[in-house]
Amino acid sequence: MMDMYIGIDLGGTNIAAGIVDENGKIVAKDSTPTLSSRSYQEIVKDMADLSFKLIEKAEISISDIKAAGIGTPGSVDAKNGVVYYANNLNFKNTPLREELQKYINVPVAVENDANAAAFGEYKATGVNSSCFIAVTLGTGVGGGIVINGEIFRGFNGAAGEVGHTTLITDGILCSCGKKGCWEAYASVTALIRQTKVAIEKHPESLMVEIVKKNNNEVSGRTAFDAAKRGDGAAQQVVDQYVRYVADGITDMINIFQPEILVISGGISREGEYLVKPVREYVKKNGYNKGALPMTKIQAATLLNDAGIVGAAYAAELLVK
Amino acid sequence: MMDMYIGIDLGGTNIAAGIVDENGKIVAKDSTPTLSSRSYQEIVKDMADLSFKLIEKAEISISDIKAAGIGTPGSVDAKNGVVYYANNLNFKNTPLREELQKYINVPVAVENDANAAAFGEYKATGVNSSCFIAVTLGTGVGGGIVINGEIFRGFNGAAGEVGHTTLITDGILCSCGKKGCWEAYASVTALIRQTKVAIEKHPESLMVEIVKKNNNEVSGRTAFDAAKRGDGAAQQVVDQYVRYVADGITDMINIFQPEILVISGGISREGEYLVKPVREYVKKNGYNKGALPMTKIQAATLLNDAGIVGAAYAAELLVK
Numbered sequence: 222m223m224d225m226y227i228g229i230d231l232g233g234t235n236i237a238a239g240i241v242d243e244n245g246k247i248v249a250k251d252s253t254p255t256l257s258s259r260s261y262q263e264i265v266k267d268m269a270d271l272s273f274k275l276i277e278k279a280e281i282s283i284s285d286i287k288a289a290g291i292g293t294p295g296s297v298d299a300k301n302g303v304v305y306y307a308n309n310l311n312f313k314n315t316p317l318r319e320e321l322q323k324y325i326n327v328p329v330a331v332e333n334d335a336n337a338a339a340f341g342e343y344k345a346t347g348v349n350s351s352c353f354i355a356v357t358l359g360t361g362v363g364g365g366i367v368i369n370g371e372i373f374r375g376f377n378g379a380a381g382e383v384g385h386t387t388l389i390t391d392g393i394l395c396s397c398g399k400k401g402c403w404e405a406y407a408s409v410t411a412l413i414r415q416t417k418v419a420i421e422k423h424p425e426s427l428m429v430e431i432v433k434k435n436n437n438e439v440s441g442r443t444a445f446d447a448a449k450r451g452d453g454a455a456q457q458v459v460d461q462y463v464r465y466v467a468d469g470i471t472d473m474i475n476i477f478q479p480e481i482l483v484i485s486g487g488i489s490r491e492g493e494y495l496v497k498p499v500r501e502y503v504k505k506n507g508y509n510k511g512a513l514p515m516t517k518i519q520a521a522t523l524l525n526d527a528g529i530v531g532a533a534y535a536a537e538l539l540v541k
Numbered sequence: 542m543m544d545m546y547i548g549i550d551l552g553g554t555n556i557a558a559g560i561v562d563e564n565g566k567i568v569a570k571d572s573t574p575t576l577s578s579r580s581y582q583e584i585v586k587d588m589a590d591l592s593f594k595l596i597e598k599a600e601i602s603i604s605d606i607k608a609a610g611i612g613t614p615g616s617v618d619a620k621n622g623v624v625y626y627a628n629n630l631n632f633k634n635t636p637l638r639e640e641l642q643k644y645i646n647v648p649v650a651v652e653n654d655a656n657a658a659a660f661g662e663y664k665a666t667g668v669n670s671s672c673f674i675a676v677t678l679g680t681g682v683g684g685g686i687v688i689n690g691e692i693f694r695g696f697n698g699a700a701g702e703v704g705h706t707t708l709i710t711d712g713i714l715c716s717c718g719k720k721g722c723w724e725a726y727a728s729v730t731a732l733i734r735q736t737k738v739a740i741e742k743h744p745e746s747l748m749v750e751i752v753k754k755n756n757n758e759v760s761g762r763t764a765f766d767a768a769k770r771g772d773g774a775a776q777q778v779v780d781q782y783v784r785y786v787a788d789g790i791t792d793m794i795n796i797f798q799p800e801i802l803v804i805s806g807g808i809s810r811e812g813e814y815l816v817k818p819v820r821e822y823v824k825k826n827g828y829n830k831g832a833l834p835m836t837k838i839q840a841a842t843l844l845n846d847a848g849i850v851g852a853a854y855a856a857e858l859l860v861k
Contacts (some may be wrong), residue, residue, distance in 0.1 A: 233664075241697045261795045268714050294553045296832075296833070311730075352696055352700075353698050366796075372796075373797075374799025375797055375799065375833075376670065376671050376672055376798055376834070377829065377833040378798075378833065379828065380672075380796060381758055382795040382796065383796055385793075385795045386706065386792035386795060386796060387708055387709055387789070387791070388710050389710055390709055390784075390785065391797045397828050398825075399791065399828075401825040406710075429673040464710075468707050471706070471719065472705075472799040475703075476700060476701065476702065476703055476706060476796065477695055478694075478699050478700040479696065505718075506718065506719040506720075507715050507719075508699065508705045508719075509697065509699050510614075510718075513616070513698065513699050514696070528746070
């Protein structure tokens with residue numbers, strides 16, 4: 222029997238959880254609504270109920286579970302299993318570990334969700350690399366830095382805010398209050414804004430038709446889909462967006478020279494269509510132009526499951 | 542008797558060396574011209590001669606020396622004590638350790654000069670901090686990242702090129718081939734360029750007079766000196782320059798959250814005049830606005846001696 226772990230990915234909308242084996246394979250998974258305005262006690266009770274359901278589904282017993290992990294939004298005191306603060310969940314000094322252990326008496330890891338997702342991708346593709354970085358392109362731009370198998374947290378636990386490095390000093394105002402952050406250009410939120418500007422300028426573009434078919438909603442896929450069908454205006458949006466992404470990734474590589482850098486978030490489903498030009502940009506503009514071994518840049522493989530696998534991996538580290 | 546180390550700071554112009562005690566205090570130091578077009582064997586022989594001279598000057602004996610360290614330009618294989626490549630010294634796969642050991646039979650550390658300088662400042666002010674960063678503003682912008690007491694090198698040894706992160710995407714062409722690097726705005730080379738533009742625009746500025754008195758040479762001090770004497774055009778140059786410096790430092794802090802970040806290079810002699818506005822900028826624009834403990838930002842203390850002390854510290858680590 223392999224060692225089994227519970228991985229819980231707590232989001233603002235859903236609680237996703239899985240039973241994950243020691244190889245990082247999800248053997249059972251399910252989700253339940255977070256209903257985020259509730260108390261943390263109610264939310265954690267649902268995590269426990271979901272876990273027991275999954276134990277049954279996986280046809281294992283609670284004694285097979287070595288540890289559990291929770292990936293949560295917000296800033297986390299990983300050592301004590303407490304969430305300092307998460308604004309979209311009304312968490313403040315919330316003892317998630319202690320609360321979950323009322324139901325499941327195993328070691329419980331509590332990890333920031335972006336870190337957990339990075340850990341998941343690390344478990345899937347990066348184990349044994351001395352430095353591994355996951356950059357997540359989503360509503361914002363997040364990152365997880367894994368050095369010698371551990372999340373790099375800085376002295377106060379708040380390191381890794383790679384989305385809040387400057388791409389254009391004094392540029393577009395970012396949600397963090399600083400101007401010109403990478404996130405303000407390379408997040409999917411930014412891509413949607415860039416797509417809307419292009420649609421405004423090019424009413425003849427295929428993008429207009431695609432948006433109509435999508436309930437009049439511009440998404441992160443709009444420009445990519447139109448560009449693949451030969452639309453010039455869309456191609457311009459994609460090219461510029463990819464350049465923004467690639468420039469920030471070049472920064473990360475110049476600073477860290479990680480063995481592997483993974484691009485995650487829904488947009489990484491574009492695969493080589495996104496990753497290939499990023500790789501070419503880094504090869505041309507990176508400080509290391511091939512004189513030394515170069516960072517492998519690749520699309521994430523786990524995507525939505527990264528949070529579950531990463532939380533389980535954080536759990537595994539607790540008992541290893 | 543304290544343990545003693547030899548620290549050698551190999552520059553393009555001079556070889557500076559010192560006898561450094563276990564507390565990081567230089568007990569004797571001197572220098573000799575590098576004459577950089579010579580063979581590495583001749584250069585290393587002068588390092589050895591200088592070391593023996595210093596041992597005599599310090600009134601110790603060779604048996605008191607526990608180890609020696611060399612800080613050298615170029616990319617370094619620290620494990621094997623070899624310089625892969627240094628263009629200004631004609632070094633290519635140059636076995637500095639082996640060569641120095643022909644004269645002085647102690648363990649020899651070979652370290653990149655920027656890393657050695659960072660190590661020196663770490664020894665002086667940062668020991669025991671889990672993460673420490675030195676940013677050097679000079680001809681370029683360099684950096685040394687010390688994590689848990691070790692230089693962070695990345696998987697290929699080339700990490701830490703913090704000067705080659707973007708400040709303005711597609712901006713001024715940098716010496717590295719990428720456009721818009723921090724170095725292209727925040728190096729002293731860039732400050733001199735910015736000062737020249739301001740002088741061109743403001744012939745009435747006090748800067749003109751200062752330059753005349755300085756053999757018609759614009760230096761990194763020109764604008765700072767004039768600004769301190771109330772010159773408005775110079776103040777504008779200083780304000781903009783400090784903003785460039787501060788924005789990149791904010792990036793480093795958002796990524797690393799180091800306990801201490803030290804600004805080094807000759808310009809750090811400006812002390813609080815430079816550091817205070819940087820600190821204020823970071824407090825206002827950093828991702829951590831004081832909810833968590835904040836990075837201490839300070840001017841370097843060792844400056845020109847950092848290379849010697851850092852090389853000696855690298856030596857100390859070899860035998861500790």
